[in-house]
Amino acid sequence: MDPAGSASARGALIRIVVILVLLISFPGHLLGQAGPSNDRQIVQAKQLLAEERWQEIVSLVQSTTAPSAELDFYYGTALARLERWEDARKAFQAGSRLQPQDKRFPLELAGVAFKQKHYPQAAGHLRRALELAPDDSYGNDFLGTVYFLEGNLEAALKYWNRVGKPQIAEVKAEPTPQVDPVLLDRAFAFSPANTMRLPELLTTDLRVRGLGIFPSYQFELQAREDGKFDLLFRNREQNGWGRNRWERLFLLFRGLPFQSVNPEFHNLKHEAINVVSLFRWDAEKRRVAATLSGPFEGNPKFRYELIADLRSENWDIRNSFSGPAPLLGSLNLRREALGANFAAFVSGRWQWSAGVEVSHRDFRSVIPGVALTSDLLAKGYQLKQQAELDAEILRIPERRLTVEGGISSQPGRIWSRPAHSFEKLQSSLRLHWLPQAEGDDYEIQHHIRAGKTFGDVPFDELFMLGLERDNDLWMRGHIGTRDGRKGSAPLGRSYFLSNWEADKNIYRNGLLTVKLGPFVDTGKITDASPGLSSHKWLWDVGAQAKARLFGVGVGFSFGKDLRSGNNAFYVSMLR
Template sequence: MTRREQVFQQPAKTRDGARDQQGPAGPDLTSTLKRLYAEKRWDQIAQLAPVSPTSPAELDYYRGMALARLERWQEAKEAFESGRRKEPSDKRFPLELAGVAFKQKHYSEAKTDLERALHLDPRDRYAVDFLATIYFLEGNLEAALAYWNRIDKPAIDEVKTDPQLRVDPVLLDRAFAFSPASVLRLDDLRTTQPRIERLGIFPRYRFELSAKEDEKFDVRFRSKERNGWGSSKAQALLSLLRGVPYQTIYPEWYNLRHSATNFLSLARWDAEKRRAFAERRYRFSADARDENWDLSTTLYGSGSPPSGLKVRKVEAGAGIESVESGRWSWRTGLDLSDREFGNLGPTTSQSRPFFTDGFALKYGAGLDAHVLRIPTKRLTLDSG
């Protein structure tokens, strides 16, 4: 039996020992209802517990619990709502209202009631676990972890890959910030995600939790892995020739020798825009251009702007980047280039600085940070 199936198994007072309330109906009726509840005589409880705005909230509670066991959901909801109006500080009523909504698959309503219960008692483990479970069922893993981590859950049993991957397991293990026999923390998941993306061989991936009987979970890494030219000849040709209409091809090779080393390049034979470019993981790159520029419609000033300007440029660069945590990462790099202009013709003093031959050294650095993350709303605001 799962935790959610136990929602109506016992009075919520057993979770936190809420006090009995006496009122006009007297202590005898409350004692009778408790005895009948222990004997699971739901129909009798529903008949005996009065529906009255003046009866104690405790009677509404037992009536609601009995009606819930009878799956008379609307009547149970009305009973719990009545009790909550009488005792707004009693967390049992929003908890049981959440259970009623959950049984009817009204997850948004259940989450609202659980948030009310947690407002009354932020440390209620049952409410935290219940709310995390709903987010988990909705496929919002980050929101589920945000709540589960409050109570040191979920415990990881094994970390599995599906399907089996070709990349070196050591590289993949380094990318994972979590491990078996530990608690899956939201920060660790967020640290792992950019590390996986920076390997450059997983165009699609996701992490899933698979529940086990001992309240532990297996973490499954489901992904589409890039290898070599592609997963098939058709895919390789499509990738290579996708730029043919623009006189360009894109030779690409992924996961060289299972090392997550990727080689990306392009070659363009257009007489006006010849170019060769190559880049590999860890951001080593080389770029060579031999192009003809027509500036007749973009460069203004005295004199005739060049319409057949020849531009030759060779550039090489290297850079590094690091994921420090799920909150921020940094990158830095250097690029060295040599450019040469030909067929320039007469130029003005204003335009001449733009067409100077020579070497250039460029340094770049950047910081990527997550400014705002609200997993329950699936809202992320990044900078960088």
């Protein structure tokens, strides 16, 4: 190529590069603005909008060839007024693409979705609008209204509180509880003639639950013509032995299949004082336990609990609940304990409790085997202190997701020969998620716990991973009893446990609720004794059904131990 041709080519290339640079660096949002040729149409569309001449706006914009975010806004508004929802949605989306930082478009898209009762989509658009303008009063009020209509009271309050809503006119209860109205009123952290705040709702929820007399309840806002709201407390209250003969019989004898009865008396003297007891005559694991609890000095923020627990249990230590499993040790445990706890429901985000327990244990008919060391068989009187702190770590009301954490400490001393001291530390993390925007048709929970002991603990202070009625560290493919005797689940001084489960409501009629879903459990427990611990990680999978009647739950689980292949079917009373 000759020099002249090369120079010409280089010049053309330079001009192309300059044009591309200008296009890239040109403010993108200006591309969506109207040029001089559109100014007249924008002015005309604005005038037609003021006069509510919707069809003429549609005709005007349809005759325009140049893209304009402003015209798209008027076009979408007119189409929405004509109830052409799909066309309006497309118009607002086109405008949003031209001016993505303009809050008007997600607000209007939310309005279109709202008119079609597509509340989840409306909420999504409103969240986008509030990302662009967090202090927008209309957007916050609108989003609070959407969540209110979905029945998500926590999310509604989160956004309504930003604009000083909702104003509570009156607090009602349905049905009227028999508990002392003054006590119940003190449990409510909010009051009429004031704005109801989300932290107040969470605190109220915690304190009402702490009364121990409402197995199920719900707070609902009811709109009034004056723009205010009434708060309705829907509740199912436990009183005395039960509301009627059938409920009393069910609550008392629900443990008959497990050779036990459960005498319970709730709301004594209408002061939320509860007496809960257990009598079990199973020859292998006899137990008598009773708990008296109530608000401290009539204040639902604080609660006391007095406990008495007597046990006589036969233990056979084995490494499996079925199949060949040699005896690794056995004993008869007799234990008597008295305890007192004090709990403080400080706010909806955290609570604490402290307590003390005095106990005595004795071991009889001992066959030590390879599992039972002399330290584990230390007997005598024991004094143990307890302290626990639970706090909210994460709460996303819009996603209906919460994460809570807890930590507990149990230092103790046993006056045996020789005397021993120990410390038990435990921590927990719990995730709870309702994945649907409305209702509780689906529910997902994940509970992670870990514990470790220091010093020499007696046998009855060991951790156990498995299904057993006196144990709450469940591996649902491992049953903790064999031939009626405890000891067939892994025992140890330190553990890690993860329980994941998902539930689906399959039946509900107001009195009976039935849920069904899968679960996955994994855990490991360790101990210096060769006859204890799991040695390896345990994995259990399976399915469970939960039925709740008269406020009491019954669980049916079928789990499979993936390591051994054992199957475990278990029936339990749920807390």
